[in-house]
Amino acid sequence: MQPQITNEKPSFIPAAEPIIRVRELTKSFKVNQRRKGLLGTFASLVVSNYKTVEAVKGISFEVGRGELLGYVGPNGAGKSTSIKMLTGILTPSQGEVLVNGLNPSQNRRDNARQIGVVFGQRTQLWWDLPLLDSFELLRHIYKISSEQYQRNLKIFRELLELDSFIHTPVRQLSLGQRMRGDIAAALLHNPAILYLDEPTIGLDVVAKERLRGFIRAINREQGVTVLLTTHDMSDIEQLCRRLIIIDKGSLIYDGGLDEIRQRYGKYRTLVVDLESGYDDEPLTIADAIQVRAEGLRRWLQFNRDDISAATLIGRVAARYNLQDLSIEEPEIEAIIRRIYEEGVAA
Amino acid sequence: MRLYYEVGRKAFQRSLAYKLATLTGIIVNSFFGYIHSYIFVAVYSTVLVSTVAGFSLAQAISYAWLTQALITITQIWFDQEISKTIVSGDAVSDFSKPFDYQTFWFSKFAGNSFYACIFRAAPTYLVGFLLFGAQLPHLSTWPLFLMSLLLSVIVSFLIGYIFNLTTFWTLNPTGMLTLGATLQMFFSGFIVPIAYMPDWLGWLANVLPFQAVISIPMQVWLGQRQSWDVLLPQLLWSIVLWGAARWLTGRAMRKITIQGG
Amino acid sequence: MTRVWEGTALYFRLVNAQLRGKLQYKANTLIQIASHFMVTFVDFAGIAVLFNRFPTLQGWSLNEIAFLYGVASISFSLAMLLVRGFETFDRYIQKGELDRVLTRPLSPFVQIMAAELPLHRLGRLGQGLLVLIFAIAGLKVQWDVAKILLLLMTLLAGILIFVALFTLGAVSTIWTVSTAELTNIFTNGGAYLTSFPLSIYQEWFRDFFIFVVPLAFINYLPTLIILDKSGLADWPLWVGWLPLPVGVVFMGLSLWIWEYGLKKYQSTGS
Numbered sequence: 001m002q003p004q005i006t007n008e009k010p011s012f013i014p015a016a017e018p019i020i021r022v023r024e025l026t027k028s029f030k031v032n033q034r035r036k037g038l039l040g041t042f043a044s045l046v047v048s049n050y051k052t053v054e055a056v057k058g059i060s061f062e063v064g065r066g067e068l069l070g071y072v073g074p075n076g077a078g079k080s081t082s083i084k085m086l087t088g089i090l091t092p093s094q095g096e097v098l099v100n101g102l103n104p105s106q107n108r109r110d111n112a113r114q115i116g117v118v119f120g121q122r123t124q125l126w127w128d129l130p131l132l133d134s135f136e137l138l139r140h141i142y143k144i145s146s147e148q149y150q151r152n153l154k155i156f157r158e159l160l161e162l163d164s165f166i167h168t169p170v171r172q173l174s175l176g177q178r179m180r181g182d183i184a185a186a187l188l189h190n191p192a193i194l195y196l197d198e199p200t201i202g203l204d205v206v207a208k209e210r211l212r213g214f215i216r217a218i219n220r221e222q223g224v225t226v227l228l229t230t231h232d233m234s235d236i237e238q239l240c241r242r243l244i245i246i247d248k249g250s251l252i253y254d255g256g257l258d259e260i261r262q263r264y265g266k267y268r269t270l271v272v273d274l275e276s277g278y279d280d281e282p283l284t285i286a287d288a289i290q291v292r293a294e295g296l297r298r299w300l301q302f303n304r305d306d307i308s309a310a311t312l313i314g315r316v317a318a319r320y321n322l323q324d325l326s327i328e329e330p331e332i333e334a335i336i337r338r339i340y341e342e343g344v345a346a
Numbered sequence: 347m348r349l350y351y352e353v354g355r356k357a358f359q360r361s362l363a364y365k366l367a368t369l370t371g372i373i374v375n376s377f378f379g380y381i382h383s384y385i386f387v388a389v390y391s392t393v394l395v396s397t398v399a400g401f402s403l404a405q406a407i408s409y410a411w412l413t414q415a416l417i418t419i420t421q422i423w424f425d426q427e428i429s430k431t432i433v434s435g436d437a438v439s440d441f442s443k444p445f446d447y448q449t450f451w452f453s454k455f456a457g458n459s460f461y462a463c464i465f466r467a468a469p470t471y472l473v474g475f476l477l478f479g480a481q482l483p484h485l486s487t488w489p490l491f492l493m494s495l496l497l498s499v500i501v502s503f504l505i506g507y508i509f510n511l512t513t514f515w516t517l518n519p520t521g522m523l524t525l526g527a528t529l530q531m532f533f534s535g536f537i538v539p540i541a542y543m544p545d546w547l548g549w550l551a552n553v554l555p556f557q558a559v560i561s562i563p564m565q566v567w568l569g570q571r572q573s574w575d576v577l578l579p580q581l582l583w584s585i586v587l588w589g590a591a592r593w594l595t596g597r598a599m600r601k602i603t604i605q606g607g
Numbered sequence: 608m609t610r611v612w613e614g615t616a617l618y619f620r621l622v623n624a625q626l627r628g629k630l631q632y633k634a635n636t637l638i639q640i641a642s643h644f645m646v647t648f649v650d651f652a653g654i655a656v657l658f659n660r661f662p663t664l665q666g667w668s669l670n671e672i673a674f675l676y677g678v679a680s681i682s683f684s685l686a687m688l689l690v691r692g693f694e695t696f697d698r699y700i701q702k703g704e705l706d707r708v709l710t711r712p713l714s715p716f717v718q719i720m721a722a723e724l725p726l727h728r729l730g731r732l733g734q735g736l737l738v739l740i741f742a743i744a745g746l747k748v749q750w751d752v753a754k755i756l757l758l759l760m761t762l763l764a765g766i767l768i769f770v771a772l773f774t775l776g777a778v779s780t781i782w783t784v785s786t787a788e789l790t791n792i793f794t795n796g797g798a799y800l801t802s803f804p805l806s807i808y809q810e811w812f813r814d815f816f817i818f819v820v821p822l823a824f825i826n827y828l829p830t831l832i833i834l835d836k837s838g839l840a841d842w843p844l845w846v847g848w849l850p851l852p853v854g855v856v857f858m859g860l861s862l863w864i865w866e867y868g869l870k871k872y873q874s875t876g877s
Binding site: 090142 | 621628629702703711713870
């Protein structure tokens with residue numbers, strides 16, 4: 001532990017009782033540039049030709065105990081590099097990380113006991129053994145006491161509905177079952193923090209939905225702080241209240257999910273059902289564009305900075321006879337895609 | 347014909363892409379060439395005659411380097427690519443493609459052999475030539491040697507192909523392929539010259555096809571055999587094994603169409 | 608010390624789990640063991656054939672060579688049973704498995720060692736034992752406690768030195784591109800080159816395998832004592848008693864480099 005961190009005044013507003021503190025976290029890599037040709041290959045072995053790349057550039061944030069936080073960003077944004085520093089896999093080049101009072105890279109083993117990690121694309125379970133045997137091995141690896149193990153096993157068997165396949169070899173499990181097994185495996189030692197990396201990847205819609213329910217329950221009932229990285233924005237929408245967006249190594253957004261809609265979801269869509277008689281006729285309304293038409297139903301996109309929904313409805317109603325109308329909020333997916341593409345200023 | 351040429355060329359280019367593997371491969375081959383050379387120096391130091399079973403020390407050393415070169419060309423450890431496609435089921439779709447299955451795999455094999463000849467075998471033998479005085483054959487021997495080398499590649503392919511095809515029936519390639527590769531390593535005269543073997547073992551080696559893979563081109567290179575009839579066993583085995591491979595391919599195809607793989 | 612003990616206990620627990628997994632495929636495992644036996648058997652058959660034409664190999668009889676071969680083969684195969692995870696270490700890095708290893712509160716070294724159990728290598732162990740029995744049966748060695756102890760120490764040192772070599776091969780992939788085939792020179796090649804008396808090679812070559820990569824201690828130097836052979840003119844015979852200290856130091860050194868390599872991985876992630 002490094003005392004100067006805890007003594008220092010935080011320069012930003014901390015979440016309630018932070019469990020993770022990240023300050024000015026930076027990671028730069030030296031990338032070996034390979035040379036071409038047989039001689040080049042040989043030369044690269046002897047003398048390397050390096051280029052420095054900053055994967056993470058001075059990220060700061062805090063995570064409160066018991067939070068369920070979404071941590072997103074496009075591929076190569078520095079997302080997994082920063083998670084690797086939080087989990088103790090990588091040592092930061094600069095800046096500080098404190099996870100539940102520990103510096104993960106300096107106290108790798110101690111930190112390992114207080115975190116659970118699930119990598120969605122690969123399992124930590126033993127492929128040829130029944131699920132229960134993997135749990136049994138992890139009990140010894142994490143030195144979990146017998147009572148604690150039995151208690152947790154009982155909880156997770158219920159919570160994650162493992163009973164029907166707990167004696168099945170892992171290689172025979174479906175992806176969804178395996179993921180549930182993996183989550184239980186990561187929680188057996190009562191970690192304070194659970195890192196979930198793409199937990200829903202490859203799952204079908206129903207399995208995704210169930211898994212989200214499990215994650216929510218674990219967070220609420222067990223009080224486990226969850227850090228969720230995912231490419232599936234519906235994961236975020238359904239699970240997280242707070243979101244951190246990383247892009248090009250920097251933190252570009254940290255705040256509530258609702259706020260992001262407010263701030264970046266400028267474009268909304270007014271959907272109107274017209275009375276008959278307007279077939280095929282495109283609607284022409286100032287400050288709005290018809291983006292779609294299906295029979296009598298029309299979609300009008302508008303920027304809420306230019307026109308309020310009420311004014312727009314007034315304008316449409318003044319010229320056309322309406323049967324019905326509704327306003328579509330922009331999907332978080334679309335907003336975030338736009339943030340990735342255009343940056344925060346968009 | 348064009349298709350098979352392209353398949354071979356692709357295989358050649360793919361091998362070419364692994365430059366570092368080529369380099370380390372040459373180092374590994376040279377390492378074993380070195381050790382074998384000194385084993386021969388050690389055994390020859392205790393005998394008073396200058397040739398043993400037709401090999402002088404200089405020839406034995408040349409043998410050490412030549413075998414290291416030849417095994418890369420003839421790919422003496424069976425390539426398991428074919429059996430992998432059989433296990434994975436990809437072979438089924440290969441059968442239904444508009445090419446001759448056996449010729450298709452031979453083209454690949456030939457492409458790899460050609461690559462190995464230039465980038466693995468030649469540099470390895472060059473090391474032996476420069477550091478250990480491994481012999482180069484007289485210019486007049488080259489046509490016979492190249493013919494013999496070509497036939498050795500064909501026979502080696504066919505043996506490996508047949509062993510690979512057994513995967514259709516065994517479904518687990520490990521045992522058969524290791525058995526085949528082991529027999530080939532020993533009876534081709536790669537581990538020790540066939541001439542060194544006791545009579546009964548040497549006799550066995552000379553009736554088996556494996557001698558066509560290493561021993562015959564090696565004897566031509568060293569000038570131990572110089573008449574064209576040395577190619578007869580290689581020719582014979584090429585024809586017999588090509589036929590056997592055809593027959594087995596047909597059986598495999600029938601098995602797939604009847605049992606669905 | 609408790610950490611070492613716990614690590615060992617966990618190692619056996621993990622290996623036992625691997626074994627249970629493997630035993631689900633009994634027939635397959637047996638075929639693999641038999642195959643491996645066959646391959647290595649041919650290896651020794653080649654040496655035997657050589658002695659069909661030559662009376663000795665620089666003064667060494669077939670049984671004496673078999674002794675060298677058997678000892679090298681036994682310690683090599685035992686080491687190979689332990690280190691499969693190190694052989695495929697570059698794939699561990701590529702597939703991100705090393706990251707998983709680093710998120711567990713257990714020594715990465717133990718985890719990698721316990722990651723796979725290549726049972727087929729029992730085939731080579733069996734072959735090595737057979738060759739050693741053949742060697743000892745044909746030799747008139749005056750066995751005493753000291754010689755038996757020396758043989759056991761030599762086998763143990765051999766395991767240490769081979770495991771150390773696999774570890775070094777693995778850790779080198781953190782610095783450079785895959786060097787599996789180069790590592791092969793020292794491991795497979797090492798077991799092969801030590802099947803013959805080191806005195807047959809050039810001075811620089813054998814000195815390399817005494818000082819830099821101490822493979823001379825896995826069989827050759829102790830064998831000179833056990834079989835009462837005269838060895839290298841410029842080396843006193845008593846160094847043959849040192850396999851264990853050399854093995855421990857070499858293993859320690861490689862562990863140190865391993866730790867250093869992991870640190871490097873943690874700072875570069877490459």
